[in-house]
Every structure is written in structure tokens, then in C-alpha cells.
Amino acid sequence: MNNLNKNNDIDINIDSSSNNTNNSSNNDYNYKELKKIKENNKFDWVLFKRFLKIIKIIYLKPTIPIVLLVILFGLAVGSTYLSKYTGIVLANIYGSFSTGNKELFLKSLFTGIGAIGSSALLDAIIKFIVSIMAWRWRKVLCLYMQSIYFKKSLFYKIIAFNDKIDNPDQRITSDIDNFTTLLATIVSQCITSPMIVIYYTYLTFTTINWYAPLIVYGYFFLGYFLNKLVMSPMVSINYLQDKLEGDFRYLHQRIRNFAESIALQGILKENFNVSQENNINSYNNNNNTSNIDYDKEYLINNNNNSLKNRKNKKQNNYNNNKNDINKKYFNIDGEKNEKDLVEEGQAKEQFDNLLRNKKRVICWQFGLNTTSDLFSYLSPLVNYFIISLPVFFLNTKSTLLPAEVTVQSYNCIMLASGFSQYISVSTNISDLSGYVSRISTMIEICFNILNDKSLETDLVSSSINNTSVSSSSIPLESSNNFSINHSDNDINQRKIIINNGENIKLDYLSYYSPKGNKLFSNISLIIEKNQNLLIMGPSGCGKSSLIRIINGLWPFFTGTIDKPNNDKIFFLPQQPYLIFGSLESQILYPFSKSDSKRINEKEMRRMFSQFELEYLLDREMEIKNNQNIINDLTHNWLNQLSNGEQQLISIIRLFYHRPQFALLDESTSSIPQNVEEKVYQIAKQLNITTISVGHRLSLLNYHSHLLKFNKNKNWSIEKINNDNHDNNQNNNNIYD
Ligand SMILES: Nc1ncnc2c1ncn2[C@@H]1O[C@H](COP(=O)(O)OP(=O)(O)OP(=O)(O)O)[C@@H](O)[C@H]1O
Structure with missing residues (x-):
């Protein structure tokens, strides 16, 4: 560990051959991230306090979890007690062989079937209860987290005002799931192993001597100490891994969301590359023509030998070119490729970062597995050493009966297995601590934002x-x-x-x-x-910000x-927002469909026909008839509607809600001017006062006042005289 830090290179260098700049910058990125995470997430008292805070949350309603814990405890007691009989049964079977007692053999066999069968059943029930516990904890923690996340638009503030939480969605979805599953496993291990440890401490003490449990204890603490050494750095490495996994998933999620834009740009780039290649080829062809003339001359003037040399040279060139092409088109080493889309390059880079850290995880995990497995596998030898002490070293006994050896070694094995469960708990705890950090930092930052008076x-x-x-x-x-x-x-x-x-x-x-x-x-x-007020100004000057304010x-x-109050004002953002669900749900939004809130078919048709969009209702019907459930949580209209259609659906939503004021942030930018005119006419009929942000001069026709921002951060307001206004004026100077 010291070595690694001394070299300023935490990465365990498996592929030292990769020394290109891309990799070194990735290394640098990973190193800096890891350093930052290490500083914030040590395996220490702070982490423990954070863990306790999460425990408090999952025990907010303690009755059911406590009942489950008590049942688990009872089952663990039963399972431990029954396990004693396995040792006795094995000793009896062993004894029956040495005495030739068939009756004892058969009796032991049937008792064994009963005892071991009951143990197996109890273990299955324990696993079942552990899963139920994990399920409940996930439910409580996830609902708690979501209740904060959706409070006072925190989901927006985390992204817009704060860059300390990466991938909040991943923390709510998979981190909580992994945390609760792992915690339940650890709890079950922590409940069953003390039982085993206490009971078999007593049995080893009574069947061997006082030193037997002490040696097993010492052996365990040595193992625990070594494991802790390996575990500490794993907290930050696991944390970084979770972050990188989230970043990588988010990148692909963005590709899914912007698939069309990316594909269109991709085609552009491909064509650009092809045309460049054609240019290069045509340039080469031109050169080749002159080469042919030159070749003819050369052939006439030179002998066969030189022809052979030239042929070899051409063959070499061909091979080199072929290698270059292979390199260029079939690169799988995570390097950027000239033909790559930007997104592909970013995905490779991100994946490269992820793989690098995964290598660290695997290597540290290797260390942890080695120490914990070594201790588990060596424990039978330690047990036999303990049993051998009175015979070979203390000389208090001359021999041991086979049945005695069986019972004693079984007791020692069970005591050691209780401890080795603790050692495997330590592996799980190292994973758990990464999740503890990620979940608790999210909760802490959410509360910081919520309690920040400067944001109120x-x-x-x-x-x-x-x-x-x-x-x-x-x-x-x-x-x-x-x-x-x-x-x-x-x-x-x-x-x-x-x-x-x-x-x-x-x-x-x-x-x-x-x-x-x-x-x-x-x-x-x-x-x-x-x-009606129109707000105009240069890009990025602060028009939408005024709406947000x-x-x-x-x-x-x-x-x-x-x-x-905001219930009398309706806001339509720049990017039309459609929820998952039916067209009726789109219009009802921000309310959801309920018995009291429904729009009948006739009304839907009337609203959609205002903008000649009835065909969307027909399309929806068609999807429904084809057995595709339309109002489920996964139906995404965003991928299936044009921008103009999306804007019009938002506008129908506005008219359905009929607010007193509507704040429209470039909400008609994708629809034709004649439809835009209709939108403002209907708004007027419905008595909706509009405050619009936009760049189109035609908007001047539908507003009585203009709030004009300019690039020098000055503002002015003027009355719009629509009679005299020339909408075709050159708009170059409008913001000056
Ligand atoms: N979350 C944010 N954090 C920091 N700065 C921001 C954030 N959101 C917007 N800004 C900045 O605030 C300024 C005003 O942004 P705003 O969205 O109001 O511009 P706009 O006038 O509506 O531009 P456009 O006409 O292009 O939509 C811009 O410089 C923008 O970069």
C-alpha cells in the first residue's frame, strides 16, 4: 500500500504497455477523483455515524423490522442448537463403525436425517426472512429519499445549483437496493454467528479445555486485523466504482434520449469522412496516373531486378496501409478513433476510466479474498492443532477416541465457522461502506439545500x-x-x-x-x-431566468x-415536457388521472382538432387496439412526436388548465406562424394573459408590451404599436 502511494500511482499497473496520452489523462482523472473520495469517505467514525443515521431512517417505523429481527434471532438459536446434533450424530456413526453396532448406526442415521433436515429448513426460512427484511428496508429508505428528492423541486436544485452529487438517480435506484440487500445479509451473519460463537465457546471449553476457545479467538482477531488493513482503501475504490458505473450508464442514457440528434450528426460526420476519403483517393489516383507513365518509362529503362524490388516495396506499402486501416476501423483498445462519433469516443473514455478502477477493485478484492480464504482454509489445521495439544504437547492425555476427536473437531470447526462468518462480514462491510457514503452524502446534501436559508x-x-x-x-x-x-x-x-x-x-x-x-x-x-408582455433579448442574457425567478x-x-399563486400561473418551459402515459394524461398534467379528473373522448377530440391533431388520438387508439398498453409508465411519447407536436400538446394542456397568466418560454418556436397566431387568439378568448419569451418578430403581433434586454445588461419597456409595426424589419439591431 505504501509503495503504491509513494509512486503516486494507485493503479495496479496490469497493462503498463498503454502509455498513450488518453490513458495517462484517464489515470490522472481517476487518481484525482480517488484522492478526493478518499479524503471524504474514510473507513472511520464519521462513516459509522453516517451508517447509524441510515439505520435510524430504516427503523423509523420499527415494529415490523424488530419483529423480523426477533424471528431471525429465534431461528438462529434453533438452527445453532440443532447443529449440535449433527456433531453428535456423526460421532455416533463413527463409533458404530468401530464397535460394529448396526442398531446405533441406523438410529443415528434417522436422527441425523431429522436434525440435518430441520437445520436445512431453518436456514431456508432464515434466508427468506433476510430477503423480506431487505425488501422492507429498501421500501422505507427509497420512499424516504424520494420524499426529500421531490420536496421543493430539490431534484432540480441538486442539478442546477449543486455539483456535489453525481448520479442522484443511481443513488436512489441501485445504490439503495444494493445497500439494503447487503445489509440484510450482514445482519443475518451477525445474528447467527454470535450464537454459534457463544454456544461453541461453551462446548469447546467443556469438551477440550479453556485454551481451545482462546486460540480460536486469537486466530480470528489476527484474520480480522489483516482484513481491515485491506478493507480501508476499498471504501473509496468502491465508491469511485459506483460513481463511474453511474456516469457510464448516464452517458448511454443520454445517447438514448438524444438518439435522433446524435444519429443525424453521425451521418453528417460519416459523409464528411467519406468525402474526405474520396478526395484523398482521387488525389492518389491522379498521382497514380502519373506514376503509371513514370513506371512505363522506368520499365523500359531498367532491368528485371529493379522491377522485383519495386514490387516488394509496393507489397510492403500495401501491408502497411492494410494495418493502418485495421487500426483505424477495428480498434478495440479503447483508443479514440478518427471515425468514432464524439459520443462513441466519450463512451470509450468513460468505459476506460471505469475499467481502470474496476481493475483496482478486482486487485484489492483479490487481496481481501486471499486473506479471508486463507484464514477459512487454515482453520481445520488450527482445530486439529488444538485437539492435539493434550496428546502431543501438554501430555495430559495419552490417546483420544475416534468419537472424541469427531466431537471436539466438530465443535472447533463450528466455533471457527462462526468467526469466519465475521471475516466474510468484513468483505461485505467494505462494499457496504461505499453505499453508506453515497446514500448518506446524498441525504446530507439534500438537507443542506433544503435548510439553506439563502435559497428561501x-x-x-x-x-x-x-x-x-x-x-x-x-x-x-x-x-x-x-x-x-x-x-x-x-x-x-x-x-x-x-x-x-x-x-x-x-x-x-x-x-x-x-x-x-x-x-x-x-x-x-x-x-x-x-x-400581454413579450420579453426579447440576446441568447443567454437572462430571459428564461426571469421566468424561473x-x-x-x-x-x-x-x-x-x-x-x-402558482396555481393561477402556468409555465411552459423551452423544452416541451411530456410524461409517460396516455394523451389524456399529458393534458391533465401536472395533475394525474383520477376519478374526479378525466377528460372525455369528445372534449379531447375538440381540443386536438383546434390544431388539427386528431390523428394523434387515432394513433393512440391504434396502439391501444394493438394491445400495447398506452397509459403504463413506460410509454414515451417524446420519442414518437415531432417537436411541433410536442409544443402543441403542451399548449393544449395550457388551454385545458385555463390559468390567469401563462409564461411561455419560446413555447411556439417549432410551430408555423399561422398556428402560433391561433394559439394567441385562443389564449385571448380564454382570458389568459401571456408573458412570452421569444426571438420571432411575429410574436410582437400578439403582445401589447415589449420588455427588451440588451447585451449591456440594460433593459427597457415599450408599448407595441401593432398597427404600425413592421414585422419584417431587419432584426439585427433589435437587442442593441
Ligand atoms: N444552472 C445554472 N447555473 C449557472 N448558470 C446558469 C444556470 N442556468 C443558466 N445559467 C446562465 O444564466 C444566464 C441566463 O440564462 P437564461 O437561460 O436565462 O438565458 P436566456 O436569455 O433565456 O437565453 P436563450 O435565449 O438562449 O434561451 C446564461 O448565461 C446561462 O449560462
């Missing part, structure tokens, strides 16, 4: 707030300059006031990105009902936001 905003009801912007007569266009009596304190603190739905007011609003970059300052405006998703602002 004061919510005030407008009825108890007298300082809110009161004048509804202040027109939007003058609000850039309007001033209300507020103290500096008001401006520097952040407040969200919930009103009754009459308007949305921003008062001296300054907001920032999660990384603390100021986006815009001192925005003051009032959006009255039926006054109004929604309450981002708390990075100062000033006051006075708005209706």
Missing part, C-alpha cells in the same frame, strides 16, 4: 402586506421610472407577495444566475390582466415580486 424567499400574502406596489393605474411603459416609497432595506431583501390574481408586479427586481453573475438590475413593472424556482434575486 419570504412569502407574504398581499392582504397583510401594506407596502406592496399599490397603484394599478401605473402603466407598463412608464414603470421603468416609477417609484414607490421603499426603503433601501426593501430593495436589498427579497420578498414574494402572493396577490389575488389581478396582476404580476416586479419591484426593483435584480436577479442573478446560480453562480452569482448579475443578470439584470432594478426591473420594475406591472403586468395587468390582458396586457417569477416562478420561485430560482431564489437569486433582490426586490419584490408580487404575483398570483
Whole structure:
């Protein structure tokens, strides 16, 4: 271990031949990651406290788990007691051979069948209860974790504001499953082995002497000590392995999600490569033509010998080219390949990282297995040494009867097996500790985010707030300059006031990105009902961020936001979001289908026909008729609908919910202008006030005011005169 650290190379170098830059950077990455993980996840008191916290969670409702533990304990007692008879039966059978007692043999045989059969049955029941325990713990822990994960949009905040948790999905899904399964196995081992140890300590003491259990104890502690030495570094290595497995899976998940975009780019790249190759080939062909002329001349002027040399040279060139092509197209060494898609290259690199660490896991596991197996396999010899002590070394007995040897050695073997179970527990604990770190750090960080006061905003009801912007007569266009009596304190603190739905007011609003970059300052405006506002500005300037701030998703602002409750505002994000499930479920979202919430077939057809999308309902019917269950959790419309269709379904959802305000973040960017016009017409008919973010100039037609952001972080607001507005104006300068 010291050696490895001294060389600054934790990797046990199996393939020292791989010395390319890609591998060395991967090595570097793994080394740095491992160092960081080692610092944060040592096999120490902190880890133990984290483990206790998880135990507290899984025992939140303790009755059933405690009952299961008590049953397990009872079964372990029964199984240990019955195991004693196996030794006695074996001794009797052995004795019956030496005395020729057939009756004793048959009696022992039948007793043996009963005792061993009962032991086997008890062991099966123990395994069954262990599985049930793991199942319950998983249920409790996973539901607990999910209840935090979905609280206050934490699933978003973890990804958007915090980069300390890798693969939260993996932690909730597979890490908890592995943790609980392993924990249940360890618990069963820890319950059964003390029984065995206590009972067989007594039996070895009574059948041999006091030194017999002591020697077995000493042997065990030596084994445990060696195992602990190997186990400590394994915590961080296992942790990193879980992380790398998660990263690798996530990469493939992204490829699945963006399959079409990647495939389209891939075809582009392939064609690009082919055309490049064609260019190269045509260049070579041109050169070859001149070579032919040159060859002719050469042939005439030179003898056969030189022809032979040239033939050999050509053959060598051909072979070299062939090798190059093999290298280029059939590379399986994890190296990047010119023909690779970027994703393929990334997947190779990620997989390479994973394999490197897996090698470490295998090597350390080898060390751990060697020590634990060595101790298990050596234990019979230790037992016979203990039995031999009174005969060969202490000289207190001259001989031992075969039956005595059988009983004594059986007792020693059982005592050692109780301990070797502890040793195998240590292997499991090293795996478990990786999961403990991953699960508990996720819980800790979730709570840190939840308890972070800087991420919270004061919510005030407008009825108890007298300082809110009161004048509804202040027109939007003058609000850039309007001033209300507020103290500096008001401006520097952040407040969200919930009103009754009459308007949305921003008062001296300054907001920032999660990384603390100021986006815009001192925005003051009032959006009255039926006054549609359009927000325009350069890419990345902070338009969507304003929507996130109004929604309450981002708390990075100062000033006051006075708005209706979120149930009166509907947000349509840039990326249309469709859930798994039927088209009806898409429209009902964010509510789910229930007896009180259903949309009948006629209404669905009416809504879809507004945008000539009835064919989607027919398609759904067809899928249903083909026996494919449509509203199960795996039906993914996202893969089967165009972007425009997805946007229109989101818009139908908006109209179904009929909010007072709708915040549309480029929500019509993929649909034709005439359909876009219809969308805004229907919104008007339904009395929905829209606040839209967009780049299309046609949007100006459907809004009364324009909030214009520019690249210098200035903002202005102006009334849109739709009569005079020329939508075909050149939009190059619109953001200046
Ligand atoms: N989670 C985040 N962490 C840090 N910075 C972020 C985060 N999300 C967005 N930003 C940054 O905040 C700034 C504003 O982003 P925003 O999404 O509001 O831009 P936008 O004006 O809507 O752009 P576009 O027109 O391209 O959609 C950008 O510089 C963006 O990179």
C-alpha cells in the first residue's frame, strides 16, 4: 500500500504497455477523483455515524423490522442448537463403525436425517426472512429519499445549483437496493454467528479445555486485523466504482434520449469522412496516373531486378496501409478513433476510466479474498492443532477416541465457522461502506439545500402586506421610472407577495444566475390582466431566468415580486415536457388521472382538432387496439412526436388548465406562424394573459408590451404599436 502511494500511482499497473496520452489523462482523472473520495469517505467514525443515521431512517417505523429481527434471532438459536446434533450424530456413526453396532448406526442415521433436515429448513426460512427484511428496508429508505428528492423541486436544485452529487438517480435506484440487500445479509451473519460463537465457546471449553476457545479467538482477531488493513482503501475504490458505473450508464442514457440528434450528426460526420476519403483517393489516383507513365518509362529503362524490388516495396506499402486501416476501423483498445462519433469516443473514455478502477477493485478484492480464504482454509489445521495439544504437547492425555476427536473437531470447526462468518462480514462491510457514503452524502446534501436559508424567499400574502406596489393605474411603459416609497432595506431583501390574481408586479427586481453573475438590475413593472408582455433579448442574457425567478424556482434575486399563486400561473418551459402515459394524461398534467379528473373522448377530440391533431388520438387508439398498453409508465411519447407536436400538446394542456397568466418560454418556436397566431387568439378568448419569451418578430403581433434586454445588461419597456409595426424589419439591431 505504501509503495503504491509513494509512486503516486494507485493503479495496479496490469497493462503498463498503454502509455498513450488518453490513458495517462484517464489515470490522472481517476487518481484525482480517488484522492478526493478518499479524503471524504474514510473507513472511520464519521462513516459509522453516517451508517447509524441510515439505520435510524430504516427503523423509523420499527415494529415490523424488530419483529423480523426477533424471528431471525429465534431461528438462529434453533438452527445453532440443532447443529449440535449433527456433531453428535456423526460421532455416533463413527463409533458404530468401530464397535460394529448396526442398531446405533441406523438410529443415528434417522436422527441425523431429522436434525440435518430441520437445520436445512431453518436456514431456508432464515434466508427468506433476510430477503423480506431487505425488501422492507429498501421500501422505507427509497420512499424516504424520494420524499426529500421531490420536496421543493430539490431534484432540480441538486442539478442546477449543486455539483456535489453525481448520479442522484443511481443513488436512489441501485445504490439503495444494493445497500439494503447487503445489509440484510450482514445482519443475518451477525445474528447467527454470535450464537454459534457463544454456544461453541461453551462446548469447546467443556469438551477440550479453556485454551481451545482462546486460540480460536486469537486466530480470528489476527484474520480480522489483516482484513481491515485491506478493507480501508476499498471504501473509496468502491465508491469511485459506483460513481463511474453511474456516469457510464448516464452517458448511454443520454445517447438514448438524444438518439435522433446524435444519429443525424453521425451521418453528417460519416459523409464528411467519406468525402474526405474520396478526395484523398482521387488525389492518389491522379498521382497514380502519373506514376503509371513514370513506371512505363522506368520499365523500359531498367532491368528485371529493379522491377522485383519495386514490387516488394509496393507489397510492403500495401501491408502497411492494410494495418493502418485495421487500426483505424477495428480498434478495440479503447483508443479514440478518427471515425468514432464524439459520443462513441466519450463512451470509450468513460468505459476506460471505469475499467481502470474496476481493475483496482478486482486487485484489492483479490487481496481481501486471499486473506479471508486463507484464514477459512487454515482453520481445520488450527482445530486439529488444538485437539492435539493434550496428546502431543501438554501430555495430559495419552490417546483420544475416534468419537472424541469427531466431537471436539466438530465443535472447533463450528466455533471457527462462526468467526469466519465475521471475516466474510468484513468483505461485505467494505462494499457496504461505499453505499453508506453515497446514500448518506446524498441525504446530507439534500438537507443542506433544503435548510439553506439563502435559497428561501419570504412569502407574504398581499392582504397583510401594506407596502406592496399599490397603484394599478401605473402603466407598463412608464414603470421603468416609477417609484414607490421603499426603503433601501426593501430593495436589498427579497420578498414574494402572493396577490389575488389581478396582476404580476416586479419591484426593483435584480436577479442573478446560480453562480452569482448579475443578470439584470432594478426591473420594475406591472403586468395587468390582458396586457400581454413579450420579453426579447440576446441568447443567454437572462430571459428564461426571469421566468424561473417569477416562478420561485430560482431564489437569486433582490426586490419584490408580487404575483398570483402558482396555481393561477402556468409555465411552459423551452423544452416541451411530456410524461409517460396516455394523451389524456399529458393534458391533465401536472395533475394525474383520477376519478374526479378525466377528460372525455369528445372534449379531447375538440381540443386536438383546434390544431388539427386528431390523428394523434387515432394513433393512440391504434396502439391501444394493438394491445400495447398506452397509459403504463413506460410509454414515451417524446420519442414518437415531432417537436411541433410536442409544443402543441403542451399548449393544449395550457388551454385545458385555463390559468390567469401563462409564461411561455419560446413555447411556439417549432410551430408555423399561422398556428402560433391561433394559439394567441385562443389564449385571448380564454382570458389568459401571456408573458412570452421569444426571438420571432411575429410574436410582437400578439403582445401589447415589449420588455427588451440588451447585451449591456440594460433593459427597457415599450408599448407595441401593432398597427404600425413592421414585422419584417431587419432584426439585427433589435437587442442593441
Ligand atoms: N444552472 C445554472 N447555473 C449557472 N448558470 C446558469 C444556470 N442556468 C443558466 N445559467 C446562465 O444564466 C444566464 C441566463 O440564462 P437564461 O437561460 O436565462 O438565458 P436566456 O436569455 O433565456 O437565453 P436563450 O435565449 O438562449 O434561451 C446564461 O448565461 C446561462 O449560462
